[in-house]
Amino acid sequence: MKIQEYADRDMLAIDVANELxxxxxxxxxxxxxxxxxxxGGTTPGSIFDSLCAADLAWDRVRVLPTDERCVPADHERSNERLIRERLLTSRASIAEYVPLYVPGADPEAALPEIESLIAPVLxxxxxxxxxxxxxxxxxxxPGMEGLAAALGGHAPTLAVARTETQPEPRIxxxxxxxxxxxxxxxxxxxTGKREALEHSLSLPPEEAPIAAVLSGITVHWAE
Structure with a gap:
């Protein structure tokens, strides 16, 4: 794990967009x-605003969310909505989007269909x-049902997340x-997230899921 610190969030957004x-x-x-x-969420929006203008062969890029709330694509909580509005615009508008949510389908029942879309791009x-x-x-x-299976070395591609802290299931x-x-x-x-990250280094992934993906990662931090 490598940590890069930035003077402010604007500088982080520009530098990370260039690195990506x-x-x-x-x-x-x-x-x-x-x-x-x-x-999705609010964190990457400013990075996307810069990245979308990069001169790349975007038609050969397959963009997918790391996770998705089971809500319509135009819903205010949809990750797809943010990604389409902030990243898949300008030069990046020709990139192909690979969704993690099938509208109207039970999340667990939809997993095979979604996995069939994702498998070719992995x-x-x-x-x-x-x-x-x-x-x-x-x-x-932390603490969600099925977490151990989703962290394990033989985990399937996707998992459904249902927690009491979230208003809808997620994939x-x-x-x-x-x-x-x-x-x-x-x-x-x-500061709070920086301290949480440092704390995660002393915890198992079942208590700090971020710990499962920190090997070789670059952390970009600004106050």
Whole structure:
């Protein structure tokens, strides 16, 4: 794990966008298509605003969320909505989006269909993650049912996350898929998350899921 500190969030956004563009460009030199997994939420928006203008062969990039809330794509809590509005625009508008949610379907019943969409684009070339102060990442939450299976080396590609702290179920990439990315980046802001990350280093992944994906990752932090 390597930690890069930035003077402010604006500088982080610009520098991380440039670094991600470089990672994608390098991956495209060796593969016809590459998979780029990103979080939703508010954290990556400013990074996407810069990255979307990068001069890349975006038509060869497959963009997918690290996890998705089971809500319609136009819902305010949809990760797909943020990714489409902030990343899949400008030059990046020609990238192909690979969804993690099938509208109207029971999450567990939809997993085989979603996995069939994701399998052709794996392994992930470039991964961006966020982290909560509870040390969850993607939708791998401490204490959630099925967490151990989603963290294990033989985990399936996807898992359904149902927790009392979230208003809807979620579908998430599992730890082996996330950890298997060729280039991994974690974006965190603020003292609280920095302290949580440092605390996670002394905990097992069952208590701090972020710990399952920290090997070889670059952490980008600003206050």
């Amino acid at each position: 563009a470089g990672d994608l460009e390098a991956a495209l030199l060796h593969h016809d298509t590459v998979a780029f997994a990103v979080p 392994p992930l070339a470039v991964l961006v993650l966020g982290m909560g102060e509870d040390m969850h990442t993607a939708s791998l939450f 998430t990439l599992t730890a082996p898929v996330l950890d298997g990315a060729l280039s991994k980046h974690l974006i965190i802001y603020g």
